[in-house]
Amino acid sequence: MNQYAIAAIGGDQPGIVAALGEALLEVGGNIDDSSMTILGGHFAMLLVVNAEISRDELHESIRPVAEQYDLLLEVRPATRHPFSDEDRDDYVVAAYGPDKPGLVSTLSRVLADARANITDFGSRLGADNTFAMWFNVSLADGTDVDALGDRLNTAGRDMKLDVRLYRAEAEEL
Numbered sequence: 001m002n003q004y005a006i007a008a009i010g011g012d013q014p015g016i017v018a019a020l021g022e023a024l025l026e027v028g029g030n031i032d033d034s035s036m037t038i039l040g041g042h043f044a045m046l047l048v049v050n051a052e053i054s055r056d057e058l059h060e061s062i063r064p065v066a067e068q069y070d071l072l073l074e075v076r077p078a079t080r081h082p083f084s085d086e087d088r089d090d091y092v093v094a095a096y097g098p099d100k101p102g103l104v105s106t107l108s109r110v111l112a113d114a115r116a117n118i119t120d121f122g123s124r125l126g127a128d129n130t131f132a133m134w135f136n137v138s139l140a141d142g143t144d145v146d147a148l149g150d151r152l153n154t155a156g157r158d159m160k161l162d163v164r165l166y167r168a169e170a171e172e173l
Contacts, residue, residue, distance in 0.1 A: 003032070004058055005078040006047040010071035012038050019065045020045070027053055027061045035120075043071075048078055088117070088138040090168040091145070093152060097161035099131035107135070107163070110155050114148050115140055136168060 008020065017036060024031065033048040051058055059075040066073035095107060104123065111118060120136035139145065149165040156163035 001050045001052060002054070003078040004049050004051065004055060005074075005076045006045075006049055006058075006062070007074040008043070008045045008066065008071045010043055010066075010069055012041055012043040013069060016043055016065075016069050016071070017045070019068065020047075020062060023062045023065050024049060024051075027051060027058065029053075029058065029061075088140055089143070090119075091116075091137050091139055091165055092168045093135040093137060093163065093165050094132075095134075095152075095156055095161045095163040096130055096132040097156070097159065099125055099129050100159070103131055103159055103161065104133060106155050106159055107133070107152060107161075110148070110151050111135065111137055114143060114151070116143070116148070 008016070010016075021031070029049045029051040031047055031049055034046065036043070036045040038044075049058070053061070055075055055077055059073070062075070063073065065071070093107065093111070095103070097103070104121075108118065108121075116137040116139050118135050119138050121133070123131065123133035125131055139148070145165070152163045152165055155161075
């Protein structure tokens, strides 16, 4: 079985997910992992798919859907990420404060320096110019969680952010 990563981006419209799902089903493709969202009116989707066919055959099978919905499409072979085999713990970093440049890069740098793997990220700008963001992170065993929380709080305080780090419960992921 071959594993592929598929990315599709384009203007949002009804039917995209159904059409891509049906095209994958027609060639025996199985969606193992996915993330789909609307960002400012733009549809964005990432899939990890298993299929018995080649990358080129998979691309050709979903190309008509991409053309119909005017999607930018990319299909690549996928391999298991090295962090997948490590013993890691899941945490959530939540932060909010006044919007300004550098908020995401500041906290993500602290996480990168701690060798945290960001497994999901989201953000929203509120009507009152409050920026909220959340990171789902995977931490290697042995990570000093208290020290990481202190570094995140220090970085957040410098940016006028309220930052919280807490262990993720399975039902929250």
